Amino acid sequence: MKEYTYTEKKDTRSGFGAGLAELGRKNPNVVALCADLIGSLKMNKFIEENPSRFFQVGIAEANMMGIAAGLTIGGKIPFTGTFANFSTGRVYDQIRQSIAYSGKNVKICASHAGVTLGEDGATHQILEDIGLMKMLPGMVVINTCDYNQTKAATIAIADYVGPVYLRFGRPAVPVFTPEDQVFEIGKAVKLVEGSDVTIIATGHLVWEALEASKVLNKQGISSEVINIHTIKPLDEKAIIDSVSKTGCVVTAEEHNFLGGLGESVARVLVKSKPVPQEFVATNDTFGESGTPKQLMDKYEINSQSIIDLSLKVIKRKKN
Amino acid sequence: MQNNLNELTTQVRRDILRMVHKVNSGHPGGSLGCAEFMVVLYNEIMNRKKEFDMNGLNEDLFFLSNGHISPVFYSVLARSGYFPIDELNTFRLLNSRLQGHPTTHEGLPGIRIASGSLGQGLSVAIGAAEAKKLNNDSSLIYVLMGDGELQEGQNWEAIMYASAKKIDNLIATVDLNGKQIDGATDDVLPMGSIKGKFEAFGWDVIEIENGNNIEDITKGLLNSKSLSGKKKPVCILLKTMMGNGVDFMMHTHAWHGKAPNDEQLASALSQNKETLGDY
Numbered sequence: 001m002k003e004y005t006y007t008e009k010k011d012t013r014s015g016f017g018a019g020l021a022e023l024g025r026k027n028p029n030v031v032a033l034c035a036d037l038i039g040s041l042k043m044n045k046f047i048e049e050n051p052s053r054f055f056q057v058g059i060a061e062a063n064m065m066g067i068a069a070g071l072t073i074g075g076k077i078p079f080t081g082t083f084a085n086f087s088t089g090r091v092y093d094q095i096r097q098s099i100a101y102s103g104k105n106v107k108i109c110a111s112h113a114g115v116t117l118g119e120d121g122a123t124h125q126i127l128e129d130i131g132l133m134k135m136l137p138g139m140v141v142i143n144t145c146d147y148n149q150t151k152a153a154t155i156a157i158a159d160y161v162g163p164v165y166l167r168f169g170r171p172a173v174p175v176f177t178p179e180d181q182v183f184e185i186g187k188a189v190k191l192v193e194g195s196d197v198t199i200i201a202t203g204h205l206v207w208e209a210l211e212a213s214k215v216l217n218k219q220g221i222s223s224e225v226i227n228i229h230t231i232k233p234l235d236e237k238a239i240i241d242s243v244s245k246t247g248c249v250v251t252a253e254e255h256n257f258l259g260g261l262g263e264s265v266a267r268v269l270v271k272s273k274p275v276p277q278e279f280v281a282t283n284d285t286f287g288e289s290g291t292p293k294q295l296m297d298k299y300e301i302n303s304q305s306i307i308d309l310s311l312k313v314i315k316r317k318k319n
Numbered sequence: 320m321q322n323n324l325n326e327l328t329t330q331v332r333r334d335i336l337r338m339v340h341k342v343n344s345g346h347p348g349g350s351l352g353c354a355e356f357m358v359v360l361y362n363e364i365m366n367r368k369k370e371f372d373m374n375g376l377n378e379d380l381f382f383l384s385n386g387h388i389s390p391v392f393y394s395v396l397a398r399s400g401y402f403p404i405d406e407l408n409t410f411r412l413l414n415s416r417l418q419g420h421p422t423t424h425e426g427l428p429g430i431r432i433a434s435g436s437l438g439q440g441l442s443v444a445i446g447a448a449e450a451k452k453l454n455n456d457s458s459l460i461y462v463l464m465g466d467g468e469l470q471e472g473q474n475w476e477a478i479m480y481a482s483a484k485k486i487d488n489l490i491a492t493v494d495l496n497g498k499q500i501d502g503a504t505d506d507v508l509p510m511g512s513i514k515g516k517f518e519a520f521g522w523d524v525i526e527i528e529n530g531n532n533i534e535d536i537t538k539g540l541l542n543s544k545s546l547s548g549k550k551k552p553v554c555i556l557l558k559t560m561m562g563n564g565v566d567f568m569m570h571t572h573a574w575h576g577k578a579p580n581d582e583q584l585a586s587a588l589s590q591n592k593e594t595l596g597d598y
Contacts, residue, residue, distance in 0.1 A: 031453070055449065055484075063442045063476035070382075070446020073431050074454055075374050078446075093436050094473070098443055102423045102433045 001217050002192050004176045004210045012168035012204075013111040015147035017042025019154025020079060020109075024050045027077065027158055033068055034081045035061045040170075041081035041111050061086045065094035065106075072104045077158055080106065084113035084167055085126035088133055099163050100136040107157050108133075112170045113143070114254035115282070115299055116204055116292035125287035131259020133165040134232045140185060141232040143167040143253070143261075145206035147175045149229060152183035160185055167203065169254075171292045174207050177227075186230045188238035194224035197310045198242040198249040202228045202261045205252035205280065205301060212306035223310060231261050236268045243269060248276045248313040252306050254296075257281035276316035278309035324533050326594035327398065328358045332564045333597060334394035334407055336587050339578040342411040345419065348574040349465065350391035352496050352531070352559040356463070357395040359536045364544070366458060371401055371428035379458045380447055382432055384440020385465035385494065386420040387576065392429075393417050398595070401429035407598045438471025440464060441491060445481055448489045459547055460489045467499030470508050475520075481552040482521030490543045491522075492555040495530070498572035517554045530559035564591055 023030045024046045032046050033055040047054045055071075057064040061082055068078035080087065087110035088095070099106045115125045134141045142157070142164065144150040150168045157164045177189075191206070192213050201209035206227045213223045224242050228235065243249050249269065251262035262279040269275055282299050296302045331354045339345035361367070365379040383392050390410065397404045402416070409415035416427040420435030432443045444462035451458060468474065481489060493513060501507045510516070517524050523546050527539035536557070543553045561575070562568025565587040568579075579587055 053453065057476075057480060058483075060476035060480065062439075062473040063445075063480055066439050066442020066473065066477065067446035067449065067480070069432065070443040070448070071450045073374060073380070073443075073447045074376065074450025074456070076450050076453065094439055094442075097433050097436045098439050104432075 001194070001213070001222070003214065004191065006174035006176045008175055009172040010147035010175050011170060011172050012144055012147060012150040013040070013170060014042045015144070015150030016109055016111065016154050016166070016168055017045060019151040021045035021049065023155055023158050024053065029075055029077045030079065030158055031055065031071055031076045032079045032081065033057055033064050035059055035064050035086065037082050040083070041109070043081055061091045062094045065091045066098050068106045069098040069102060069104045072106060078106050079109050081109050081111070083124060084110035084129045085124055088129040089126060092132060096136060100139050103138065104163060105161050107164045107166060109154070109166045111168055113167045114169060114204070115287040115295040116169050116171045116254060118170065118292050118295065119289050121289040122286040127256045127282050127287060128259060129167060130231055130255050130261065134259070134264065138162060139232065140164040140230065142185065142230050143203040144229050145203055145227055146173060146177050148179050148181060149177045149183065152181050153229065156183040156185060169204055173204055176207065176210070186233040186235055188235035189227040189229065190224065190238065191227055192223065192225040194222040195246055196222045197314050198224045198226060198246045199252065199306060199310065200226045200228055200239065200249060200261070200265055201252040202231060204254050208303040209252055209306055211303035212310065215303070215307055216310055221310065221314065228261060231264055234264050234268060239265055239268050240273050243273055243275045247317045250278045250280060250306055250309045250313055252280035252301070254301055255281055256284060258284055276313050278313040280305045280309055324358055324362060327362065328354050328533070329591050330593070330595040331358060331391060331394045331398065332591045333588060333593060335390040336565070336579060336584060337597065338390045338393070338407055338410040340584045343578045344411060345390055345578060346387040346576045347390065347578065348498070348561040348568060348572070349385065349388040349494065349496065351563050351565060351568060352561045353388055353391050353463065353494055354563065355531050355533050356492065356536050356557055356559070357391050359533055359540060360461060361395050361399045363537055364540045365461065369400065373431060375431070376454060377456055377458055380431060380460050382440045382444045382447070382460070382462040383421060384434055384462055385437065385468050386434030389419065389421050392421055396429035402427060404598045437465070437468040438473040441474055441477040444489060444491065445477055445486055448486050451488055459544065461492070462489070463492045463494060466493055466495045466497065466513065467504050467507070469493065469510060469513065478517065478520045478522070485550045486552045487548050487550050490547065490553045490555065492557050494559055495556050496559045496561040498561050498575065500572070500575050502572055514556055521551065522554045523551045524554045524556060526556045526558070528558055530557035531563045566590060
């Protein structure tokens with residue numbers, strides 16, 4: 001099997017910052033807005049190089065979403081930056097009416113998603129944002145897995161016309177996808193070929209899936225690992241093709257199982273190719289304070305859970 | 320000119336009344352209260368291109384934040400040439416471009432943002448004003464809000480931002496009719512001095528004492544234009560009469576969101592004789 005390695009760990013939010021800086025140089029219509037979290041979102045470089053195209057709105061996320069919608073009228077491509085919690089739940093109606101229903105070309109860029117935000121605790125750890133955003137008609141939902149992919153996605157969404165939710169995180173995680181990758185919205189990336197079980201992961205759980213795949217391989221189990229960076233629109237063909245081969249699936253995400261990637265995959269399979277599925281996701285709960293590692297372990301969203309549920313789902317297959 | 324605008328306003332009132340009557344729903348009160356303002360704005364004040372395009376470069380743009388007064392918006396847009404006047408006949412019907420509240424979703428020319436969920440229009444207008452500045456476009460942005468709508472907190476984020484960032488190509492009008500669904504604004508949630516609040520937030524404030532008088536509205540709007548470009552956002556407090564032009568709809572909040580029945584329509588239309596032709 002193909003083995004993935006890494007030489008360094010970097011935060012996905014820095015990938016966003018680097019992508020935004022590159023966009024600033026190559027697309028004069030790209031503008032950025034932030035609600036008092038420039039450092040956390042790594043937006044400094046863009047701001048330094050394009051001060052007139054940056055809007056600091058202060059701690060006023062609702063106003064930020066409205067201003068972003070208005071900036072599109074005049075041909076601008078606004079990128080909003082704040083934590084995932086304040087990018088979605090706090091401003092849901094502003095996004096719904098002024099951006100999604102109005103069909104505005106706004107890129108909602110959300111850092112510190114999920115429990116790996118860590119010590120700040122549940123007030124800041126949103127585990128419901130994928131569900132909130134994927135329910136909005138016309139909204140593209142992307143959750144990237146490492147620095148390189150986040151950078152590539154940030155650059156790619158500027159060329160797509162329409163509202164996008166781009167979700168990434170706080171902690172440093174392995175950089176294992178190619179630096180020169182072309183990011184294609186809605187296109188799954190098969191990382192490992194396998195035949196016994198399909199592991200479909202998004203965001204920080206993609207690396208965990210690769211780790212799990214290595215361990216399973218040592219136990220003589222062949223797993224196929226698919227990186228679903230775009231949850232909506234979902235690459236249904238890639239999912240169906242893979243489970244047609246393996247006959248079972250484990251989905252893995254840093255999100256509530258309600259409303260997350262797993263549910264989207266289940267919907268596809270139940271209509272076209274019903275197979276046993278297990279869900280690595282949080283179980284209808286809020287998070288809490290702790291280190292990212294402690295939280296991923298406690299809430300069972302890690303490689304060990306992927307291994308355990310892979311073994312379980314394989315047993316559920318009808319022979 | 321004044322006569323023409325009076326005739327147009329009367330026709331707009333008839334449009335509003337007939338639209339809401341036909342579907343037995345919609346918001347005639349605030350629509351009638353803002354008829355004169357919308358007529359003056361679109362015909363005397365705004366520098367508009369004939370053809371509609373979403374980006375609206377090098378022309379003045381208008382945003383309606385209190386989207387429930389869609390009947391007056393639709394009538395004025397149609398009679399300004401954005402879409403066929405006959406289409407007013409489809410207001411609130413299935414498959415219509417004239418949704419209950421304005422939307423870009425159905426592609427109706429003249430609409431640049433969906434509104435209806437209150438308190439969002441000022442932020443959008445500020446964004447459009449910022450885009451004009453980036454584009455070195457010296458045109459102006461107009462936005463109309465309800466007074467009850469100011470109870471939405473997002474407005475105050477936007478009001479604070481506009482003065483802090485010197486958004487001086489923006490003219491925000493508040494329809495000060497003193498009424499909202501549940502009653503007088505002073506009974507539902509007294510807001511104190513709206514003028515004092517805007518001034519405290521660093522805005523220039525102009526008051527139009529008779530917001531249903533075409534001459535006063537014109538003067539006030541011209542005055543507001545002359546205040547633009549001076550590093551401060553401009554607010555117009557437009558004192559209107561909800562239900563203006565229909566005797567039984569005035570001096571009450573009852574007609575905020577209620578359509579007249581056949582008899583009431585006949586009475587209302589008899590007070591507003593056809594001028595430019597019904598749709």
